[in-house]
Amino acid sequence: MTLILTRSTIRELLADQVEEVEAAVARAHRDLTLGAAVLPAPPALRLPGSPDTFLAMAAASAPDGLAVVKLLADLPGNRDRGLPVQRSAVLATDTDTGACRALLDGAELTRVRTAAATAVATRALARADAATLGLVGTGPLARAHVRALLPGRPYQQVVLWGRTQPAAHDLAAWISADLGVPAKVLDGPRAVTEACDVLCTLTPSREPLVRGAWLTPGQHINAVGAPPRPDHRELDTEAMRRCRIVVDAYDTARTKSGEVLIPLAEGALREDDFRTELGDVLAGTAPGRTADTDLTLFDSVGVGLQDLAVTRLLTDLAERRGLGTHVDLGA
Template identity: 40%
Template structure:
């Protein structure tokens, strides 16, 4: 566990350092434990606070919390601003920081690039959900979107399933082809570019939606029996990637009941249209991992894991990355006194 000793310093971890010390292979077991602790009542966190001024295109979100446990535990917070104009500027859509605090003294022990933390922890949780909910033989992957999460999810999916085929769709053809070239060069994975979302998912048994779309991209008829979907991109009530019918048809799992019912446009639409009651939400992922719910009901079930993102994921990732950086002698030191 990270503990600040007299004369110690806080570590500053930039994007490159976070990516180096906390790859998705290391993040997956940490995130599995994060979900167990959350559903097991060992994490305290409010719903995230969003500041969205009426004449501002962006927003500011904060996700504070506390995690109990012997490792990767303590207070922490993620503060992140979202600027939709940033990708056109060559900048990340999300800009922010994760701060973690010594569990004994409450002095800060780490300040980390939140974009890098978010990219890896989100994909790692999807990998945990895939391992728990997808069929063991799932390996025909469709990715909707071509940005940071689309790339991190391809890395994560290959950690938990043997990928036989990969297809991608993006609103911008050039971005889809850039994704294809990146996958070949960086991962040695051949990716097929498709003309639309339906073409991408036809025949797929594993789907990752990473778009942040405000209109549904997939309907119930698009998802073949046995498919598992990681619905990641729509993180606000005004965003949707799945139709209400698709949500109502699926066996639905979430990271947090509270967050999903309050913040997910995908789930709210199904509830508001009367297609699915709140009880349609089968379980939290952590409840499946704790053995409190069996998960997928059978090989032909369509399962959806709706990811909103939780502070516990950022906090435990922050502690894990700081510990790894300390052990490798990496990061920039900042003297607190």
């Protein structure tokens, strides 16, 4: 039987699982470094004459007993239709029997696992005394990030900016009221960057919003929002050049991340500058932060292994709680 999980069911299942999701994503990255998981770079499928891209994000894990493919559709024209630019669904197969174990909507899963990866990277790379969290971008991804980053961490305030001022003020009010951390809206990306210890960029920008000249030694930056396209980025070349870079997966970053590919083409970065993966830092096989004055950066493109880790968690939770719909695809 195949378990089908809708977006609303996934949201219900993950509502109280912040720490568990972070732990699952961290373990998946360590498994990759230790050779217990497989993560190929996703192929990009493009129809002739179309800006649309379809990515098949695959991964397999021996510890989790799953092989997973998330089909991600990145459709810029959907913005004019009032539809999400990115849509996805996840198919999970049992590695022992080959049976289709689950089919899941990808939207909520993707937001939560992306925020969890940022939380894992921030815990590994940011200074222990980081007190101010900065957000550039105020959409659903920003809300997922503050849910993942604030609990159990010593942030004293959140500073943020978004292109839509009402949305920015709504987010600040929600953070202050619901999460108990003072939050305020600043007047631009530069003000946020210069005011924070940990910065998360969470926009689908094509052109850089954050400049390297604004960065301060000791900061940690999470570059998260740009879609997996080699011509999109939120940070300029100088920002990338100044930072110690950690990627979620080298093969994926090497083909999909404008953050590293544009500086690489310009000669400002070498491939060795972004070979360190998050799993390497977690497993202790490569350094992350080496001094309080380091500028560290997590380049988050998003990978199928993160989807797999959260899919495993979700299917186990759904079975225990009796949620979801079971369908016999072979009937």
